[in-house]
Amino acid sequence: MSRETMEYDVVIVGGGPSGLSTAIKLKQLDANLNVCVLEKASEIGAHILSGNVFETRALDELIPNWKELNSPIKTKVTKEKFLFLSKNKSLSWPTWLLPSVQKNHNNYIISLANLCRWLAEQAETLGVEIFPGFPASEILYNEDGSVKGVATQDMGIDKEGNKKDNYEPGIELLGKVTVFAEGCRGHLGKQLIKKFELDKGKSPQQYGIGLKEIWEIDEKNHQEGMVMHTAGWPLDNNTYGGSFIYHAENKQVFFRICNRFGL
DSSP states (O other): OOOEEEEEEEEEEOOSHHHHHHHHHHHHHOTTOOEEEEESSSSTTTTOOOEEEEOOHHHHHHOTTGGGTTOSOOEEOOEEEEEEEOSSOEEEOOGGGSOGGGOOTTOEEEEHHHHHHHHHHHHHHTTOEEEETOOEEEEEEOTTSOEEEEEEOOEEEOTTSOEEEEEEOOEEEEEEEEEEOSOTTOHHHHHHHHHTTTTTTOOOOEEEEEEEEEEEOOGGGOOTTEEEEEEETTSOTTSEEEEEEEEOSTTEEEEEEEEEEEO
């Protein structure tokens, strides 16, 4: 059974902030462009479990009237803390001594998943076609070695790779331009890095191990708009990393702890 083929001006792999912003900008530049976005998750935002302190400059440029479009950007940062932790104690560092990148005055606490869902709505309003639940599984190349698009995953395959009765071949999405926005360690991105030697002469990759959660806490412990970063325990003195705790709306707290290391 041959694959169905769909042709676009631009095929974007990944429905995160970068992929959706790319789609929106392209349609703003030329409304006649045919643009599609592939997203492996069942819905936009389903694979983005992360809180975020959001600086709006890029969004101000992309969608200047975002405040009028019911965006999920509502909780302004009102208080900041930076703590150095030991096992039993903490030391609060004055925020005015922090580097500018750590200062969040006029920033917002947001859910990246909700931001992506909202960006998807803006993209579809402009005519972008979005296909959630269709992971891109294969890069397609022209005879000269250039990328011509991607193919989605075949459905109805058993664990031995045999075709079942409900087998459906994937779809080939061909683009004059293909944009890979699947994240820093996307499986297709790693193939492209190897094929075109994109990492040749570059610095070693840095990796991180992190835990991300969303908590709903008692109202008496909730401080909407508060941002807290920490360094130290439970990491040792030789490991770079830390945590963040962001108090968002609806008694929710976004939490993450991570460490980073290079290879």
